[in-house]
Amino acid sequence: MSIDAGPPAQPPQLSPDGNWVWDGSQWQPVASAGAAPAHAGVFKAYDAIAVEPVAPTIEAGPPAVQYEQQYPLPVPAQDYSYGGSQPDLTPLWQQTKGGGYGRYLYFVAAIALFVMVLIVLSSMNFVQLPFINAGSKSNQNQTAAKPSPTPDTSGSDSVRADRFVSGTLKPELDAVDQLRPALYQWCSNGNLSSNCFDSLTSVDQALTKLLSGIDTGDVPGCIAAPMRTVRSAVRGMKDQVETALKDFQSNDKNSLASAIYNLSLVRKSLDGDIAATVQAQKKCFTVVLPTWVPY
Numbered sequence: 167m168s169i170d171a172g173p174p175a176q177p178p179q180l181s182p183d184g185n186w187v188w189d190g191s192q193w194q195p196v197a198s199a200g201a202a203p204a205h206a207g208v209f210k211a212y213d214a215i216a217v218e219p220v221a222p223t224i225e226a227g228p229p230a231v232q233y234e235q236q237y238p239l240p241v242p243a244q245d246y247s248y249g250g251s252q253p254d255l256t257p258l259w260q261q262t263k264g265g266g267y268g269r270y271l272y273f274v275a276a277i278a279l280f281v282m283v284l285i286v287l288s289s290m291n292f293v294q295l296p297f298i299n300a301g302s303k304s305n306q307n308q309t310a311a312k313p314s315p316t317p318d319t320s321g322s323d324s325v326r327a328d329r330f331v332s333g334t335l336k337p338e339l340d341a342v343d344q345l346r347p348a349l350y351q352w353c354s355n356g357n358l359s360s361n362c363f364d365s366l367t368s369v370d371q372a373l374t375k376l377l378s379g380i381d382t383g384d385v386p387g388c389i390a391a392p393m394r395t396v397r398s399a400v401r402g403m404k405d406q407v408e409t410a411l412k413d414f415q416s417n418d419k420n421s422l423a424s425a426i427y428n429l430s431l432v433r434k435s436l437d438g439d440i441a442a443t444v445q446a447q448k449k450c451f452t453v454v455l456p457t458w459v460p461y
């Protein structure tokens with residue numbers, strides 16, 4: 167080791183970018199590997215220094231933009247191959263409301279209601295309906311076409327009395343007497359059977375017909391007095407039958423049996439009234455008297 171040896175040489179001071187070197191008084195450019203000789207470094211010792219180029223900086227690109235789907239994806243068609251019923255895909259505005267017969271039912275119901283209202287208004291005389299009035303008029307005409315029977319008043323009093331007694335009174339009374347045996351058989355003991363009810367109904371209808379014949383028949387004046395008694399007895403028989411019918415409806419056996427018994431009593435009294443009528447008939451005039459002759 168030499169005493170005269172100076173301090174070790176210090177490396178040159180480079181700029182941070184490596185392109186300049188400090189020569190002690192000023193910055194000098196550093197010679198690069200491909201530089202021309204004219205641009206050589208100031209210090210020959212540093213000519214061999216090669217400065218590697220700085221790696222280029224890669225700038226970060228903009229972040230990836232997430233684009234939103236602008237168009238909806240197609241909806242997959244439903245699969246009905248499992249065998250279930252197919253849905254009704256008909257638009258609502260094209261579907262028939264109420265089924266195929268719904269509107270017809272509404273129409274028919276509206277017509278029926280309208281006709282009912284018209285009938286009620288017609289019955290209250292607010293509206294006159296031709297078809298209803300025609301029916302009522304036809305019924306009135308039919309009623310008018312059946313006038314009450316006019317008794318035959320021709321002939322003398324004797325002829326008229328015989329015609330009434332033989333043609334009206336006795337036949338109608340015989341019809342009642344033909345029904346009485348069954349009535350006594352089924353109802354005398356208060357038997358509430360259907361046979362008793364049928365017998366009561368039949369006798370009641372026969373008595374009604376007998377009363378009508380007496381009221382509408384031609385009764386000459388010579389038998390008028392005994393016929394009033396006959397009519398009263400027939401009316402009494404009918405009253406007893408009507409009482410028996412009410413007792414039958416109320417299941418009153420005792421009252422029913424009592425009414426049947428009273429019926430038989432009234433019928434026995436009627437025989438005397440019929441005999442009185444026949445006696446009076448014999449006194450009737452056999453000639454036609456003038457209208458001014460009193461009885």
